[in-house]
Amino acid sequence: EVQLVESGGGLVQAGGSLRLSCAASEFPFDDYAIGWFRQAPGKEREGVSCFASTDSRTYYADSVKGRFTISSDNAKNTVYLQMNSLKPEDTAVYYCAAAATGYAGSRIFCVSDDAQDYWGKGTLVTVSS
Numbered sequence: 001e002v003q004l005v006e007s008g009g010g011l012v013q014a015g016g017s018l019r020l021s022c023a024a025s026e027f028p029f030d031d032y033a034i035g036w037f038r039q040a041p042g043k044e045r046e047g048v049s050c051f052a053s054t055d056s057r058t059y060y061a062d063s064v065k066g067r068f069t070i071s072s073d074n075a076k077n078t079v080y081l082q083m084n085s086l087k088p089e090d091t092a093v094y095y096c097a098a099a100a101t102g103y104a105g106s107r108i109f110c111v112s113d114d115a116q117d118y119w120g121k122g123t124l125v126t127v128s129s
Contacts, residue, residue, distance in 0.1 A: 001025075001026065001045075002025060002026055002098065002117075003024070003025040003118075003120075004022055004023070004024055004025075004026055004068075004097070004098060004118055004120035004122040005022070005023050005121075006020060006021065006022050006094065006095065006096050006120045006121070006122055007020070007021050007023070007121055007122045007123060008020040008123060008124070009029070009093075009094060009123030009125045009126075010125070011123070011126045011127075011128065012086055012123075012126070012127055013045075013127070013128050014087055014088055014126070014127055014129050015083045015085060015086065016027065016065040016086050016087065016127070017082070017083060017085075017086065017124060018083045018086045019021045019080055019081065019082050019104075020036065020080065020081040020083065020085070020094055020114050020123060020125075021078055021079075022034075022036070022078060022080070022081075022095075022096030022120060023076070023077060024077040024078070024079075024080045024098065025077075025096065026077065027063060027077045027098070029053075029100045029101070030053070031053045031054055031101050031102040031103065032052070032053050032098060032099060032100060032101065033050060033052035033053070033055075033096075033098065033099040033100050033101065033102045033104065033105075033115070034050065034051065034052075034072075034079050034096070034097070034098040034111035035047060035048070035049055035050025035051065035059070035070065035079075035096075035097060035106070035109060035110050035118075036048040036049050036050070036070065036079075036081045036094055036096060036097075037094070037095045037096075037097055037110075038047060038092035038093065038094045038095065038125075039092055039093050039095070040088075040089075040091060040092040040093075041068045043092075043128070044057045045095075045098075045113075046059060046063075046065055046092075047059070047074045047077070047098070047109075047110030047111050048060070048061050048068065048081070048094070048110070049061070049064065049068055049069075049070040049081060049097060050070070050106045050107070050110035051070060051072075051106045052102035052103075052104065052105050052109055053102040054102035054103055054105065055102065055105040055106045055107075057105040057106055057107070058112065059072060059110045059111075060107055061105040061106040061110070063089075064083075065084045067083065067084050067086075068081060068082065068083050068084070069081070070082075071113045079096060081094070083125070084124075087120040087127060088128065088129045089127075090096075090124060090127050090129045091126050091127050092124075092125060093100075093123070093124050093125075094116075094121040094122060094123050094124075094125055095119055095120055095121075095122045096119070097117075097118060097119045097120070098116065098117060098118045099115055099116055099117045100117050100118075122127055
């Protein structure tokens with residue numbers, strides 16, 4: 001069973017930066033999708049940034065384009081989310097999720113409610129004004 005563990009959350013002032021990490025216990029899939037999601041208090045979950053092995057495009061939500069960057073270190077089975085120019089509205093619990101197939105593509109994986117097979121427990125990001 002794949003386990004995902006997020007880290008790197010914390011309290012930061014507006015305009016600051018954080019880098020989140022998502023470490024997978026294993027990732028034995030030839031095709032896959034993985035990405036970051038967030039949920040703010042009282043709001044629905046939002047797909048922030050995702051990529052899929054079957055899709056050359058990386059998806060970013062409009063609200064984070066130009067500020068957040070997703071990357072991976074395959075040797076470490078780790079995915080990162082570099083968050084710059086943080087805003088108070090970025091405050092949320094950030095989750096890492098993955099799927100054992102990349103057929104849906106990066107965008108569908110990020111915006112669908114049921115495309116994900118594995119979830120981490122989340123890490124809290126709080127941006128103060």
